[in-house]
Amino acid sequence: MxxxxxxxxxxxxxxxxxxxxxxxxAAAGVAQFITFAIGDDHYGIDIMAVREIKNWTAIRHLxxxxxxxxxxxxxxxxxxxxxxLRCRFGQGLTEPTPLHVFIIVQIGRQQIGLLxxxxxxxxxxxxxxxxxxxxxxxxxxxGFLSGLVTVDDAxxxxxxxxxxxxxxxxxxxxxxxxxEHLSA
Numbered sequence: 708m709x710x711x712x713x714x715x716x717x718x719x720x721x722x723x724x725x726x727x728x729x730x731x732x733a734a735a736g737v738a739q740f741i742t743f744a745i746g747d748d749h750y751g752i753d754i755m756a757v758r759e760i761k762n763w764t765a766i767r768h769l770x771x772x773x774x775x776x777x778x779x780x781x782x783x784x785x786x787x788x789x790x791x792l793r794c795r796f797g798q799g800l801t802e803p804t805p806l807h808v809f810i811i812v813q814i815g816r817q818q819i820g821l822l823x824x825x826x827x828x829x830x831x832x833x834x835x836x837x838x839x840x841x842x843x844x845x846x847x848x849x850g851f852l853s854g855l856v857t858v859d860d861a862x863x864x865x866x867x868x869x870x871x872x873x874x875x876x877x878x879x880x881x882x883x884x885x886x887e888h889l890s891a
Contacts, residue, residue: 736834742827742863743810745793745801749827749863751856752812756868759811760826763803774800780809780820787811789820795871796851814868830863832856837865 740751741760759782766778766789775794779786789809793801801807801822809820837854850870856863 737831738834738837739829739831740863740865741810742830742858743808743823744825744827745796745823746798749858749861750792750823751830751858751863751865752810752821752868753865754829756812756814757810758813758818761809761811761820763805763807763809777801777822782811782818782820785818787818787820789822790871791822793822793824812868814872817872819872830858832858840864 739754741754741757742749742751744750761780761782764780766780768778769776772778775791777789777791777794777800779788781787787809791801793799801824803822807822807824808826809822810826811818811820837856840852840855851867852864853867854865856865
C-alpha cells in the first residue's frame, strides 16, 4: 500500500449515515469494505464497523485467554482487546512485525482490535455480487464469513464480525479455568 493510501485508510472516521449519497436507491445496492490480507488470503470488513487502523504497537498479554486473544493495547485511555485473526482462523499465531496493523472495529458496544498482516484498500461492491459461502459438511465457513466477492481477480472473504465474538464468548463459557478433576 502506498504511503498516501495508508494515510487515507488510517484516517477513516465512519459517519452514522452509511452511504451518504443523494441517490438512496443506488446506495442501498452498494456496500463498502476495508480489505486486508492474512498471508495470501484476502478478507473484507464492512467499513461502517471500522473505527481506526493503528500501526503495530506492543500489547500487554492477559492470563487465561484463548490463544487468539493476544492481549490488550491502550487507545486513548481505553484498553482494547486484540484478536489475532490468523490464529482465530486456525492458521497459527501471527509473528507480529512493525509492518502489521490493528483494525479497530466496533462490535455492539465493544471495540476490538483485529491483528492483520496489512490493509489493502477500500472497495465498493454491488450487494448482488456478494456470493454465499459454500456449505461444507453442514457448515458455512464456521460462521466467520458472511459472503464471498471477487475484487480485482482475488476472492475476498467478508468477515462476519458478530460471529467472531459470539463464538469466542461461547468458547469461553464452555472453558473452565480450573480442570474438572480439581474443581470437585
